[in-house]
Amino acid sequence: MNISVMIDSIPALLGGAGLTLQLVGLAVVIGFVIAVLVALARLSRSPLLWLPAYGFVFFFRGTPLLVQIFLIYYGLSQFSAVRDSALWVILREPFWCALIAFSLNTAAYSAEIVRGAIQAVPRGQIEAAMAIGMSRLTRLRRIVMPQAVRIGLPAYGNEVILLIKASSLASTVTLLDLTGVARTISSVNYMPVELLSMAALIYLAMTFVVTRAFKVIEYLLSGDRRQPPTAVPLPDQPVPDQSLPPDHPLPVASGKTK
Template sequence: MDFDFLSGMFVQLLKGLPLTLNLGILALLGGFSLALTLNLMRATRIGNALASGYVFVFRGTPLLIQIFMIYYGLAGFGFIRQSFLWPFLREPYWCGLLALILNDAAYTSEILRGGLRAVPKGVVEAGRVSGMTRFAILRRITLPIAIRQALPAYSNEVISILKSTALVSTITLMEVTGIARAAVSETWRAVEIFLCAAAIYLALSLLVTRLSAWVERRLSPWQFGVTP
């Protein structure tokens, strides 16, 4: 194995890391916000039906198909091409980011829903008795407990989204996988190149795992014997 080639390729692939992180972080932020909105919609019958339908569609179809539908499919509608959204939707970056956000929101919504169901009803009632508003209960009681309960599952979703950014290379975005594919087409040394790419994704996954474990210890110090 040519270690000089591996080291040079590793450095070259790292040039795509900022775009990978950019897509991953923005997708997680947008997905979390939309997921929270979906869970708030479930308070009404119609909202619950809409949220359930959204989750069913985006969890039941492959992310790659969603990327293609947004990037290639939306261009087929004349009213979209003539709207103010077209300068964004004709760009692969915004199409890829939108697909990642919509997909992440569906999975995060279910993770948050499980966390919200784990919130003891007694603490919510205590908040109401103490005179707290619904928003104050949500901000100070419900969300902190729900996020703490959902953190282990959500860390897996973070890793999944970071790996899913590789799919945007199919619409010409040159993140880590996009650079790797271009290098393979030039050198035909697929094993070494994709080995370097895999090492980068493994490092990101390890970092998220460690960070998630640290946050979990900070949020639940009594379970780990850690002083907050």
Template sequence: MDIPFLLSTLQTLLAALPTTLALFFSSISLGFLLALGLVWMRVGQNRFLRGFARSYIFVFRGSPLLIQMFLVYYGLGQFGVMRQSFVWPVLREPFACAVLSLALCTAGYTAEIFRSGLRAVSPREVEAARAIGMSGQLLVRRIIAPIAFRHALPAYSTEIVLMVKSTALASLVTVSEVTGVAQRLISQTYRTMEVFLCAALIYLALNFILLQLVALLERRLSAHRRGPPSPGLPSLPVPEAGPA
């Protein structure tokens, strides 16, 4: 095994890690905000908004992310209205197109995850909060949102891991993140195994750190459910054997 080559490859790939992190955090943040809007429409009383949310979730969960990214990157420029709009200087950049496509896709999955978390909230807890006079906004902030997010967090952590891995598709629209740099190194060195092994180690380390942070957050949100450690039972005296 060529250790110097592996170390050099790791150093080169780590130089592209900030781009991968920027892709991930930008898309996951935008997708989170879009998912909140979709959940609001999905559980609301307006039929049109409910239908729009259902259609959005069906389309973005039912079609491949790669096709969605190609449609955003290559398709938006086909419309003259889009090229003449004020958003075109941003959307003509590959990085912005990758963030937009990743965010639109994860919003569909995240919305369903959050909706399942809302359904896990007990009606009794809501009724108890209303009985003590909580208003609508206070009820959502103090009762509904924390409980729903706690129930949705395990499934959402899986979506976070999938989003980290999905950033690799941005290399197909000329974004030089970790996978894109790895592909360029392979074209120069023809050492596929070593380069992709180094890239896989970077993604594994990144996902490990993120999962540990999510686990820490889950423990903090569930701290009230863990009672104090039960004291040990006192040892009982063992009776001495009597004379035979």
């Protein structure tokens, strides 16, 4: 393994890593907003809301992410109505097509995480909020969502890490992300092991930072659940003997008696 090739490729790979982080960051934000709306629709009793939400989750969780990227990037361009529309300015760019695919895919998985976290909130707290006259929106904002965030945060952190690793599929639509840059350079110098190994190290660094960030957030949000520090017991000290000697006179109570 040529270490000098790995070191020389770091600047180019970091440029691709920046594009990867930009793509993942936007997909996480957009996907989370969609996920909350889909999760609330899934919890609705109206078929007009939960049926489309169920179909959305079923499709994007049941099909491979690579197929979704190809359908958006290659499939939509087959329709003349799409090419003639104002959206073609966006849909013809690989970055935006990959962003749409990643956002919708992570939204489907995150929606189930949010839905499960909302259902895990104790029912008694919701009933107590209803008893004091809180509206549904107020209950959701002040009772349900704060606890649902703490419950679903570990699973959502795993979803973000999976999205970082899945972002390597963006290179299949000519996007020069971290994997795309590694593949491009290795096609020139014919050293794929060195380039892909360095790319793997950068992916490991990104996932490590994200993992620690979620650990810190979990720690900050669990302040009311943390136990206070226990007092350190002092070493045993001898107790002074307070017994009276046998020849010591007993104390007499002062005061007058009736």
